Amino acid sequence: xxxxxxxxxxxxxxxxxxxxxxxxxxxxxxxxxxxxxxxxxxxxxxxxxxxxxxxxxxxxxxxxxxxxxxxxxxxxxxxxxxxxxxxxxxxxxxxxxxxxxxxxxxxxxxxxxxxxxxxxxxxxxxxxxxxxxxxxxxxxxxxxxxxxxxxxxxxxxx
Amino acid sequence: xxxxxxxxxxxxxxxxxxxxxxxxxxxxxxxxxxxxxxxxxxxxxxxxxxxxxxxxxxxxxxxxxxxxxxxxxxxxxxxxxxxxxxxxxxxxxxxxxxxxxxxxxxxxxxxxxxxxxxxxxxxxxxxxxxxxxxxxxxxxxxxxxxxxxxxxxxxxxxxxxxxxxxxxxxxxxxxxxxx
Numbered sequence: 001x002x003x004x005x006x007x008x009x010x011x012x013x014x015x016x017x018x019x020x021x022x023x024x025x026x027x028x029x030x031x032x033x034x035x036x037x038x039x040x041x042x043x044x045x046x047x048x049x050x051x052x053x054x055x056x057x058x059x060x061x062x063x064x065x066x067x068x069x070x071x072x073x074x075x076x077x078x079x080x081x082x083x084x085x086x087x088x089x090x091x092x093x094x095x096x097x098x099x100x101x102x103x104x105x106x107x108x109x110x111x112x113x114x115x116x117x118x119x120x121x122x123x124x125x126x127x128x129x130x131x132x133x134x135x136x137x138x139x140x141x142x143x144x145x146x147x148x149x150x151x152x153x154x155x156x157x158x
Numbered sequence: 159x160x161x162x163x164x165x166x167x168x169x170x171x172x173x174x175x176x177x178x179x180x181x182x183x184x185x186x187x188x189x190x191x192x193x194x195x196x197x198x199x200x201x202x203x204x205x206x207x208x209x210x211x212x213x214x215x216x217x218x219x220x221x222x223x224x225x226x227x228x229x230x231x232x233x234x235x236x237x238x239x240x241x242x243x244x245x246x247x248x249x250x251x252x253x254x255x256x257x258x259x260x261x262x263x264x265x266x267x268x269x270x271x272x273x274x275x276x277x278x279x280x281x282x283x284x285x286x287x288x289x290x291x292x293x294x295x296x297x298x299x300x301x302x303x304x305x306x307x308x309x310x311x312x313x314x315x316x317x318x319x320x321x322x323x324x325x326x327x328x329x330x331x332x333x334x335x336x337x
Contacts, residue, residue: 044297044298044299045264045298045299057264057289058264058289058292061288061289061290061292061293062289062293064288064289065289065290065293083293084195085195086195086196086293086294086295086296087194087195087296087298088193088194088195088296
C-alpha cells in the first residue's frame with residue numbers, strides 16, 4: 001500500500017505532463033488573436049469592412065493566412081507587417097500615428113481645443129457687454145406709464 | 159471694438175484656407191487608386207499546379223520577362239476584354255524570352271475551365287485556391303497584371319483590363335533591358 005501510493009502519484013503526474021506537452025506542441029492558434037488582427041486589417045474586396053467582419057471568400061483566405069502565420073510562430077505585429085508589406089498602409093483600418101497620418105489623430109483635438117477657447121472668449125465678451133445691466137433700458141415717461149397701466153386694466157376687465 | 163471686428167473678418171477666410179487645401183488634396187486623389195508598394199521589389203515566389211497538370215513556378219522562369227495576370231471567370235467585362243489581348247501577346251512574344259502566367263483567383267474550377275476553353279488560352283494558367291499568391295502580390299481585385307523583369311523584380315503593375323499597347327509597351331521595355 002505504502003509503496004503503491006508514490007507509483008500512482010507518479011503515473012498521474014506523468015499523465016498530466018504528457019497532456020500538457022501535447023497541448024503545447026499542438027499550440028492551437030488563439031482565435032481571439034486571429035479576430036483581433038483581422039479587425040485591424042481592411043478586407044481588400046469590400047468597401048470599409050474589416051477582414052474579421054467580412055464573410056467574403058477573400059477575407060476567409062486572409063484569416064487563414066493570419067492563422068497560418070501565427071501558428072508558424074509570428075507575433076501579431078509581424079503578421080500585420082506582412083500585410084502592410086504587400087498592400088501598403090492602406091490595409092490598416094486605422095492609420096499609424098506618425099508622419100502625415102498623425103494629422104488625422106491630432107487635428108480633431110486641436111479643433112476641439114480651439115473651439116473651446118473661442119467659446120470661452122465669446123462667453124466672456126457677451127457677459128461683459130451691458131455695462132449697467134438690464135436696468136439700462138430707456139426710461140419711460142409718466143404719460144406712457146399711465147397709458148400702459150390703463151390698457152392693462154382694460155385687458156383684465158375684458 | 160472695431161479692431162476686434164477687423165481681426166474676426168480676417169480670421170474666417172484665413173481659417174478657410176487649410177480646409178480648402180485639404181479638400182483640394184482630397185478631391186484630386188482617387189480613393190480607389192491604391193498605390194502598390196511592390197513595384198521595384200522582388201516578386202514573391204510561387205509554385206502552382208496548372209489546370210493542365212504540370213507545376214509552374216516563378217523560380218523556374220528566371221532570366222525571362224514574366225507577365226503574371228490575375229483573373230476570374232466572373233470578372234466581366236474586364237477579364238473578358240483582356241483575354242484575347244493576353245493570348246495575342248503570348249503568341250507574339252513567347253519565342254522572345256517572355257513567359258505569361260495566368261493565375262485564377264476567387265473562382266470555382268468549372269467556370270474557370272470554361273473561360274479558358276472559350277478564349278482558347280494556350281499559356282499556362284493555374285488556380286490559387288488558398289489565395290496565398292494573390293495576397294503575396296497584394297492583389298485587390300481582378301484583373302491585375304504584373305510585369306516582372308528577368309532578375310525577378312516586379313517592375314510594373316496594371317489594374318484593370320490590359321490592352322495590346324500596355325502589354326507590348328511593358329514587355330518591350332523589359333526586353334530592351336536584357337544584356
